[in-house]
Amino acid sequence: MEYYLSNPEIDSKIKEIKIKIRLSMNGVVSDQMINSGIIYKKNFGVSIPRLKELAKDYTQNHDLAQRLWSLGIRETMILATLIEPAEKFTYELAQQWVKDFNQIEIIEQSTMNLFSRLSFSNRLAVEWVQSENYWEQITGFILSARAFGNFDKNTVVKIIEKGLDLSKTDNLHLYKSIALCLSRFCRIDKETAMLIQTKTEILSNSPIHSQQFIFNEVKQEILFLDIL
Numbered sequence: 001m002e003y004y005l006s007n008p009e010i011d012s013k014i015k016e017i018k019i020k021i022r023l024s025m026n027g028v029v030s031d032q033m034i035n036s037g038i039i040y041k042k043n044f045g046v047s048i049p050r051l052k053e054l055a056k057d058y059t060q061n062h063d064l065a066q067r068l069w070s071l072g073i074r075e076t077m078i079l080a081t082l083i084e085p086a087e088k089f090t091y092e093l094a095q096q097w098v099k100d101f102n103q104i105e106i107i108e109q110s111t112m113n114l115f116s117r118l119s120f121s122n123r124l125a126v127e128w129v130q131s132e133n134y135w136e137q138i139t140g141f142i143l144s145a146r147a148f149g150n151f152d153k154n155t156v157v158k159i160i161e162k163g164l165d166l167s168k169t170d171n172l173h174l175y176k177s178i179a180l181c182l183s184r185f186c187r188i189d190k191e192t193a194m195l196i197q198t199k200t201e202i203l204s205n206s207p208i209h210s211q212q213f214i215f216n217e218v219k220q221e222i223l224f225l226d227i228l
Contacts (some may be wrong), residue, residue: 010064021075024050038103041072051075055082062088069097077106081113091120101135104173107142116146126155129162134174137166141177145184156185156192164199167211175210182214183221190227197222
């Protein structure tokens with residue numbers, strides 16, 4: 001558990017944010033998320049658009065964001081990703097936060113709102129896809145999909161190969177994140193798209209659902225882009 005020194009200004013904002021969250025709560029949505037297996041320490045069912053509105057009431061603030069994240073509440077964690085200034089968010093903090101990931105929603109929000117804006121996002125993506133922890137792998141592939149234009153050729157090939165290595169899985173979020181990543185990589189250039197097409201062809205006749213899914217998603221992306 002993280003402990004923070006008392007800060008009257010931050011304490012006041014935390015209290016204010018909690019009140020706003022409670023006023024925006026949606027018990028039906030919260031129950032639906034729980035029934036779907038989306039479990040947080042606490043979840044008020046506040047919509048993402050509403051949380052983005054709430055975030056606009058506050059200037060980016062590192063200390064406030066860290067406090068919000070530490071509460072472990074769905075809404076405060078998502079707000080933390082919106083309020084945290086990228087220039088103050090360190091590599092070490094990213095490695096701490098990823099340990100808290102156990103829901104695809106918070107991974108998607110963190111990568112979109114914060115991680116993709118970090119100067120070291122490439123390093124994180126490569127390290128996480130190579131992790132033994134599947135939540136970190138998922139985060140790495142989703143982050144790679146968002147930062148696909150920033151990788152050099154060697155890194156792109158390394159991530160493609162890792163995605164293929166992990167393609168035989170019954171983890172829905174993992175194989176969907178791999179498919180998303182490889183599909184986005186097809187947008188880098190024609191050469192990369194051809195490489196991915198060639199490498200995923202071996203999955204076309206696979207009896208394994210995850211591999212069939214990845215092959216079909218990549219195929220549809222290439223057809224959509226009409227680049228080959």
